[in-house]
Amino acid sequence: MAVKKGGKAAEMADEETPVPLQAILLADSFAQKFRPITLERPKVLLPLINIPMIDYTLEWLASAGVEEVFVFCCAHAKQITNYLANSTWQTQPNFKVLPIESHDCVSVGEALRLIDQRNVVRGDFVLVSGDTVSNMSLKEVLQEHKERRKSDKLAVMTMVVKRSQSSPSTHQTRLGNDELLLAIDPLTKELLCYDDGSSNNLKRTRQVAVDKALYLNKPSICLCTDLQDCFIDICSPEVLFLFTDNFDYQHLRRDFVKGLLSDEISGNKIFTYEIYGEYAARVDNLRSYDSVSKDIIHRWTYPIVPDIRFAGNNVGLKIERCNVYRENGVLLPRSARIGPSTVLGEGTSVEENCVFSNSVIGRNCVIGRNVIIEGSYVWNNVTIHDNVVIQSAIICDGCVVKAGTRVEPGAVLSFNVVIGQNFSVPSYSKISLIAQPTEEDSSDEELEYVEAASSTTESPQKVIEVGQEYSNASGLGLNVEDPSQAIVWEESEVGASGAGFRWLMKDASQEDEWRYSVAPIPAEKIIEMRLKEEQDDLDDADQDAGVSAGVEEEEEEVDAVRKKRDFEKEAEETLRRLFLEGVPESNVILEVKALRLGFNAESSDCAAACFKSIINLALEEPFSKDSELFGIARTLFSKWKSILEHYLTNEDDQVEVLLKFEEICLEASGKAFAPIFCHVLRVLYDQEIISEDAILSWASEKQDAEEGDKVFLRQCEAFIKWLEEASEEEDDD
Structure with missing residues (x-):
């Protein structure tokens, strides 16, 4: 039955039945890279330059001609569906946003199998994650994909890539990713090998074994380490069927792409499409969050930039010199110094002698005197007292940072955390009101449910006094007047009168904590x-010298130039x-x-x-x-x-x-x-x-x-x- 269903979909596409251009938007990260933040809010609703990430993706899809978007959501699904229901996306002409909700999918594979069962996709579609920022046109890649499909029914996917202008390792590190190796047929653009370092020792060596079979019937192949995977795919309906037919396909790249490339029996093919002069990147971790934010501020994503209105972003904003953006209603004294590449959100009030640079300040924040914020992201409704220094950190909604505090580079304060007076938050530390589970799953394929994370807590050493006024406690559904529900905070972790648990990194990732941080690379x-x-x-x-007797002087000069x-x-x-x-x-x-x-x-x-x-x-x-x-x-x-x-x-x-x-x-x-x-x-x-x-x-x-x-x-x-x-x-x- 499954084969028959897939065949029908393919026949519909072949007959060019008028169907709207559709997209599947995965609103679930199926990963833990934004923990502990995503235990309380889904990643696609986290603010990117004061606008939820999903709005950037939807705006791009709408501007690129997509007419129907199926938003698949699982973890925190209710938050996402409520946001979409109350957003202006529901009233956009010729653009439908249709949520698909599930509570038991734990991978991309299961999500696509569920969508296949719903039988809602009627032709070629765009597959994208809800944390993607792009301004690329889809016209050419769609046309190329369709023309290829007419002559080769086994061409099931076209993957969008972009060439890096810098060295491979620097560019990938900028996005917090490992070096990517792609083998591509330069004549047809067919993808022959995809190696992102997840299955070998690529982190420690650049040597990758390339199967000799790749050379068969190929006059040449191109090995690329300077290409970035944009995680934008044009798929035929057969892609959904292939996921349904292969239940071991869970991860889109690690399982599906590599599975198709190694499957010589079915003969299905994946092709690449390289973009030039256009922008496409995914916010996959905190470092790429920082990099993409800077790209938006520096206007590489034009026309999707802060000062141009798009659906769901109705706050008035003006741009000033040196990429300074200021929304309406910002209270700013003359003594405040606003450095380059800074965004100030609506309703935020700033007191005397503050210095901001290369930072994004959210909406309705209250910032005291003599505050220094550099290279940081302060979200909405944050209170910062006098004489605070924040460097290259993320401060989530509702946090309170008391006077004299110093937040060191790489630190993350999750929602409603309180940092006590004159306390220093160590570099790369993560603090949340939700205690870290005592037994963590080493896999990154786990849903972000707050219940799962808060099921076990560390043994308390300090308890909030009965009757102590603390708004954040009530936010967790706790009654601070009830001794049985008193919350415990370690003074050594959040300072005196602070609130929050410090999360400890796993031993395996302690060494590379800088790699996935918003702090500058050491x-x-x-x-x-x-x-x-x-x-x-x-x-x-040296290896080349062993194969060839030597290099001609002219070639050396060309190489030097x-x-x-x-x-x-x-x-x-x-x-x-x-x-x-x-x-x-x-x-x-x-x-x-x-x-x-x-x-x-x-x-x-x-x-x-x-x-x-x-x-x-x-x-x-x-x-x-x-x-x-x-x-x-x-x-x-x-x-x-x-x-x-x-x-x-x-x-x-x-x-x-x-x-x-x-x-x-x-x-x-x-x-x-x-x-x-x-x-x-x-x-x-x-x-x-x-x-x-x-x-x-x-x-x-x-x-x-x-x-x-x-x-x-x-x-x-x-x-x-x-x-x-x-x-x-x-x-x-």
């Missing part, structure tokens, strides 16, 4: 990864990110040092990349005339002067930077700097970034150049003459 880890990557490259080169270009691109991207995030100078230098070691680059290469990053940042700022651009550049060079000076240690390096500046001004992207070349050069001289000798050496080199290469030299003639005369006077003295 500098020593970056250096370690770079050195490992460099060693892997050397090992690969390519490596230098790759370094420049990655260094510029890294420096831009670090500058925008306001990372301390010492950490910037360490991270660039790691890049330099990985690519075996010169100091002048680092200086050129740093210089271009500052130029690009200036160009990103709004300006209408040359004087405004000049003012922006002068401010940025003054701010990051010490970083540039660190690499400009000699005259030759300084001359190289001036030559690089000429190249930038001649490029289309940097031509706005061409009219003010001399003015910027004067600033570099005045701030002692470029020495007088270096400028004169640059001018001397240009004297013998062709007339077309003397454009900027002629612009600087008066300044050069002034320097020469000043130099002669010094000699006379």
Whole structure:
């Protein structure tokens, strides 16, 4: 019967029966990566720049032409269905959101089998998770999938991927993922191998065994470690049938994709579709939560950005310089300093002398005096008392952080937690009002039910006094006036008069706690990864040398040019990110040092990349005339002067930077700097970034150049003459 049903669906698609474009949205994570937060609220309803994650996914599907979305929800299903029922998605024209509720599915496989039983999918559909943020068009990938299906009925899935602009390990680490290896037929785009490190030792070595059978009847295959899985799939109806027919398929990638690729009997195929210039990423863990949030703030997801309204997001908001977003009703004193890449939610009040940067502040928060918040996410209805410092942390709804507290990088305070006065929350710690289970399941395929987590608690050492006023206790359904229901909090975990249990990490994950945190990756880890990557490259080169007698000199030169270009691109991207995030100078230098070691680059290469990053940042700022651009550049060079000076240690390096500046001004992207070349050069001289000798050496080199290469030299003639005369006077003295 199952085969017959699948066949009917396929025949309907083949006959091109007019059916709406459908999508299956998985609103359940089937994982524990956001614990303990997701014990109380489903991940898709967690705020991403003050908007529930699911709204980003639904907005993208609606804008991409999807007409029906089946939202599958299991854990906290009632919260999700209530949210959808009361949202504006129910009134959107030509867009239906239909919840499918279950209480006993524990994996993606079981969810898709249940949907198959409902028989609601009538043709090719989009399969996506409810934590996906994208602005890609579906038109081309759908057309490509349908055309392929006409000639090959075994092409059951098209997987969307995106190429990383940075090195593979850096990009994947940015999203909190392990390195991904894909083997693809470059002619047909068929996926031949998918290895995400879950089944081998990929975390410790890059060596992966590739089956020789992949080469059969294939003139070539492409092994890619620089592709990101966007977790967006275009599926034929047979995908649902395959899950029904194979009950051992639980995980979408680990079981289904790898199962199909290794099944030579059925012959089903998966193909890839690479996107260019479009955005797609999944919020799979806390690190990717941080990365995707920054991408939204920096507008890589346009038009799905904070200041453009979409369904379910009706709060007025305006954007200011340096990617500062402020919703209506924010009470902000003049003494407050709002740094770049910061969002302030509606109804939030801030008192004197507060400093915020690279952070998202939720709605209706109350923030006291002298509060410093850097690189953090403060959700709704949070109260922060005076003299608090919060760095690279997540503070959930209803939390209270009392005066003098310090929240260290990587910390997570779950809903309604209270941190006592003058307490320091350690790095990477997780605190929740729900006690950690005494016996934890090592599997990540477990539903997030609060009842399961709170069934066992640690033995108490301190009890709230009978009759003590504490609103959070009533939130758990407890009566603080009843001694039998008194809650116990460890003062060593949350401070005096605090409330919450500290969760301990498993021994296996203690070592990599930095990997899945919103805190910046420690500098020593970056250096370690770079050195490992460099060693892997050397090992690969040694292996290649064993196969080939040697490499021609021309090929070596081409490789050197390519490596230098790759370094420049990655260094510029890294420096831009670090500058925008306001990372301390010492950490910037360490991270660039790691890049330099990985690519075996010169100091002048680092200086050129740093210089271009500052130029690009200036160009990103709004300006209408040359004087405004000049003012922006002068401010940025003054701010990051010490970083540039660190690499400009000699005259030759300084001359190289001036030559690089000429190249930038001649490029289309940097031509706005061409009219003010001399003015910027004067600033570099005045701030002692470029020495007088270096400028004169640059001018001397240009004297013998062709007339077309003397454009900027002629612009600087008066300044050069002034320097020469000043130099002669010094000699006379």
